[in-house]
Amino acid sequence: xxxxxxxxxxxxxxxxxxGIVDGxxxxxxxxxxTTPKKDNINQFIDDLSTGxxxxxxxxxxxxxxxIGVGAPDGNFYKGTIEHASNLxxxxxxPFVSLLKERFPEMKKIALTNDANAAALGEMLYGGAKxxxxxxxxxxxxxxxSGFVVNGELMYGSDGxxxxxxxxxxxxxxxxxxxxxxGHLETYCSATxxxxxxxxxxxxxxxxxxxxxxxxFNQTTSKDIFDxxxxxxxxxxxxxxxxxxxxxxxxxxxxxxxxPEAIFLFGGPVASGELLFKPVRESMESHLMPMxxxxxxxxxxxxxxxxxxxxGASALVYK
Amino acid sequence: xxxxxxxxxxxxxxxxxxGIVDGxxxxxxxxxxTTPKKDNINQFIDDLSTGxxxxxxxxxxxxxxxIGVGAPDGNFYKGTIEHASNLxxxxxxPFVSLLKERFPEMKKIALTNDANAAALGEMLYGGAKxxxxxxxxxxxxxxxSGFVVNGELMYGSDGxxxxxxxxxxxxxxxxxxxxxxGHLETYCSATxxxxxxxxxxxxxxxxxxxxxxxxFNQTTSKDIFDxxxxxxxxxxxxxxxxxxxxxxxxxxxxxxxxPEAIFLFGGPVASGELLFKPVRESMESHLMPMxxxxxxxxxxxxxxxxxxxxGASALVYK
Numbered sequence: 001x002x003x004x005x006x007x008x009x010x011x012x013x014x015x016x017x018x019g020i021v022d023g024x025x026x027x028x029x030x031x032x033x034t035t036p037k038k039d040n041i042n043q044f045i046d047d048l049s050t051g052x053x054x055x056x057x058x059x060x061x062x063x064x065x066x067i068g069v070g071a072p073d074g075n076f077y078k079g080t081i082e083h084a085s086n087l088x089x090x091x092x093x094p095f096v097s098l099l100k101e102r103f104p105e106m107k108k109i110a111l112t113n114d115a116n117a118a119a120l121g122e123m124l125y126g127g128a129k130x131x132x133x134x135x136x137x138x139x140x141x142x143x144x145s146g147f148v149v150n151g152e153l154m155y156g157s158d159g160x161x162x163x164x165x166x167x168x169x170x171x172x173x174x175x176x177x178x179x180x181x182g183h184l185e186t187y188c189s190a191t192x193x194x195x196x197x198x199x200x201x202x203x204x205x206x207x208x209x210x211x212x213x214x215x216f217n218q219t220t221s222k223d224i225f226d227x228x229x230x231x232x233x234x235x236x237x238x239x240x241x242x243x244x245x246x247x248x249x250x251x252x253x254x255x256x257x258x259p260e261a262i263f264l265f266g267g268p269v270a271s272g273e274l275l276f277k278p279v280r281e282s283m284e285s286h287l288m289p290m291x292x293x294x295x296x297x298x299x300x301x302x303x304x305x306x307x308x309x310x311g312a313s314a315l316v317y318k
Numbered sequence: 319x320x321x322x323x324x325x326x327x328x329x330x331x332x333x334x335x336x337g338i339v340d341g342x343x344x345x346x347x348x349x350x351x352t353t354p355k356k357d358n359i360n361q362f363i364d365d366l367s368t369g370x371x372x373x374x375x376x377x378x379x380x381x382x383x384x385i386g387v388g389a390p391d392g393n394f395y396k397g398t399i400e401h402a403s404n405l406x407x408x409x410x411x412p413f414v415s416l417l418k419e420r421f422p423e424m425k426k427i428a429l430t431n432d433a434n435a436a437a438l439g440e441m442l443y444g445g446a447k448x449x450x451x452x453x454x455x456x457x458x459x460x461x462x463s464g465f466v467v468n469g470e471l472m473y474g475s476d477g478x479x480x481x482x483x484x485x486x487x488x489x490x491x492x493x494x495x496x497x498x499x500g501h502l503e504t505y506c507s508a509t510x511x512x513x514x515x516x517x518x519x520x521x522x523x524x525x526x527x528x529x530x531x532x533x534f535n536q537t538t539s540k541d542i543f544d545x546x547x548x549x550x551x552x553x554x555x556x557x558x559x560x561x562x563x564x565x566x567x568x569x570x571x572x573x574x575x576x577p578e579a580i581f582l583f584g585g586p587v588a589s590g591e592l593l594f595k596p597v598r599e600s601m602e603s604h605l606m607p608m609x610x611x612x613x614x615x616x617x618x619x620x621x622x623x624x625x626x627x628x629g630a631s632a633l634v635y636k
Contacts, residue, residue: 288494
């Protein structure tokens with residue numbers, strides 16, 4: 001009998017990756033196209049379909065279960081991508097419908113946002129195997145989250161649940177991409193860490209810092225990690241502040257949903273204990289007694305380069 | 319055929335009420351005993367059981383489906399009441415087991431915390447009929463919450479989910495009963511409103527306020543409502559501040575769970591638009607665009623005096 005596989009598609013702001021994933025979460029082969037810079041959705045769907053068909057024809061022996069798509073601002077209920085701020089497509093894109101026109105033979109085509117996809121990947125193939133209640137946090141340009149409740153993703157009434165990046169951590173705080181102020185992702189994302197670094201540089205007039213010689217646009221969270229490893233005080237303080245604020249927000253999320261574990265995923269997670277230690281300490285210090293010492297904060301077990309495709313492909317089974 | 323009914327028990331800090339509830343959410347008859355002041359759990363269970371048996375023998379024609387219990391710090395999974403700060407019982411009380419010993423014939427005996435019970439009541443008999451995703455907020459001495467996700471109560475990994483009252487709204491804020499600081503219920507509860515009133519009295523040295531002539535312990539949220547109706551500025555400001563903070567916390571809860579509606583229940587809810595207007599305005603102002611104008615904030619449709627019994631009785635069916 002033909003082995004059952006699914007196709008995962010990860011639409012990112014720069015590139016769109018896709019691949020064939022087997023039942024054990026092994027990526028058999030993957031490919032990539034450039035996400036367009038301009039709003040030409042039909043061309044993009046055509047290019048993506050051509051790429052997927054090429055892979056499928058190369059592995060024609062498999063039993064294809066479907067295509068799962070992870071995209072920023074993706075809506076699971078409607079199969080749409082809506083007003084995505086990091087994609088060029090305007091308005092509401094009926095992505096699943098457009099893809100179904102190209103793949104009428106596929107048993108299932110589904111779409112969700114990238115953080116929800118990552119949560120599914122963690123549940124099927126990663127560290128959350130067997131867990132019924134956990135939270136996935138994806139830290140990149142922004143901060144995304146997927147809440148798994150009773151073994152199912154929490155989509156809410158309209159498919160948009162899980163926007164932990166937009167809870168308020170400081171009223172009157174930093175300006176957020178969504179137009180509001182003081183939201184979590186303005187502090188606890190790769191971008192937020194850079195903002196914190198530059199706030200600290202200016203506050204302390206820290207001309208001696210390793211971070212004082214690059215522009216705002218050129219500085220990355222990786223630069224902050226590298227500087228921290230060399231003992232740079234500004235960089236070390238960035239991790240303390242980021243961990244403090246993230247830990248407080250995670251405590252709030254625990255009070256609401258009481259998960260077994262929280263998984264962190266994304267570039268800054270590679271910083272290891274520099275990030276996890278202050279996160280855990282802050283979370284514990286904000287928890288009411290009955291939650292203390294119960295909730296694990298763990299790095300994602302999905303490989304950075306494959307997680308998005310794996311997660312998206314998992315959508316076919318959930 | 320005998321009509322199916324269930325028994326609801328609401329354990330409060332002062333009184334324990336119980337009653338027979340029919341399938342339409344009508345309380346057929348109810349009774350009350352005093353919740354003991356001292357930790358004598360066996361005496362309490364005996365008294366409660368005697369009271370319930372008296373009701374049952376009076377209505378012996380009914381087909382009893384079970385007993386549902388709502389209690390502070392009640393745990394649905396374990397059927398326990400754990401370290402309840404507003405009850406005299408120390409440690410972990412195996413309440414469901416103790417009750418089963420007295421009612422071996424009952425098909426089902428279940429227990430949850432009072433806010434979860436209220437959420438079930440709203441779903442089966444109140445304004446949340448037919449809703450799959452909503453939040454119930456109970457405002458009393460503290461602030462409790464029950465999250466309904468995909469038509470089911472969210473209990474989390476250990477049965478303690480839904481503690482919205484303990485999310486942090488201001489780090490370094492007011493001291494909370496749980497030992498932490500700045501938690502929501504220190505501001506947005508009947509007690510929190512009195513604390514806000516006294517903070518404002520002291521800040522403005524408001525000797526002319528209608529609230530300036532009663533002690534801290536004697537002042538209630540009802541006094542603040544009465545003073546606000548007479549135009550008292552301190553009282554009006556209490557509602558503004560309470561609404562502001564609650565609205566921000568509700569926006570966070572919306573970002574996480576994307577509910578169809580949020581129901582408010584409890585004494586201060588009787589203040590109507592004085593409370594709801596600033597709550598709605600603040601919530602909307604903190605929401606990211608895709609959630610704005612979507613989430614209804616409504617008063618509970620359960621009658622104040624019956625809600626707890628109704629909610630507890632609903633547990634038998636869920």
